[in-house]
Amino acid sequence: MRSAAAEVVRLLTVRGETVAVAESLTGGLVAAEITAVPGASKAFRGSVTAYATELKHGLLGVDLTLLAERGAVDPQVAAQMAAGVREALGADWGIATTGVAGPEPQDGQPVGTVYVAVDGPPEALPGTPRDGKVVPLRLNGDRAEIRMESVRSVLALLLRELAGEQTGNERAQDTEQNGGF
Template structure:
């Protein structure tokens, strides 16, 4: 990481602390399968004291073939829809949840730039969330440079998980 103080530090992000707290309170765990973020989400969670109670693990599936071989994405999905797609994010989330035996799985795939990928614009990100109530993918349109897009994907994943954990608690 650069020493430039204008770059945000994902490990100091208070929302990540809220996520760990919500998971501890719920007695639940999380795992990740990350492409464009290359472990930033798992690293941010691990940077919070108490993370060992809730972070089961994760996989970095930056290369497309790894999304299939270790991420759990069906080869037909990759062939038909590509590595940056809603179905890919959903299957990554399910793969992380299953492989790591976690309550929640998060899959992140997208285009950080500077160039488009497989017809997808820079900033296109798919966030897959697999939890107790099923799996869903959310498409994000993020802006900025590579670092900002990657951090935005982490922030979105953290916020979405916190939202879902709080909704689960209020039921």
């Protein structure tokens, strides 16, 4: 069975698209998972590990007021991180992780509170506007388990987005080839 990272690299390569990663609580683990796949250089642009809150603003363009009012563990922060890394690194897709791996709560959020996000091309399918997607997670386990589940979750989110688009495109091509029948 192919890993989620391998499938992400395969789909991106087939499509001629790229991904960039913004990480906080995962500290580079998402990038490591992707770059462990042979041929990842065809699809992986790079990553930003913005562990410190001020780097989320300075490097990824996350709104300073949002960070001041809600802290770094927030769904909008995750969405802005994904969009920011996509733009900063010139990728078709951006994915992001932010959350609390423990051992202590952060920004008023309990351990295990995680947000993963994906931001993609302006249009997922021709004529369909695209907004970034954020998935809230409430994870159990120790620090290492929370971080690894965050990696799996953000890759699964990107994979769902990529597979969903491919399925839609395949249906459109099939309709064209069969004269709309």
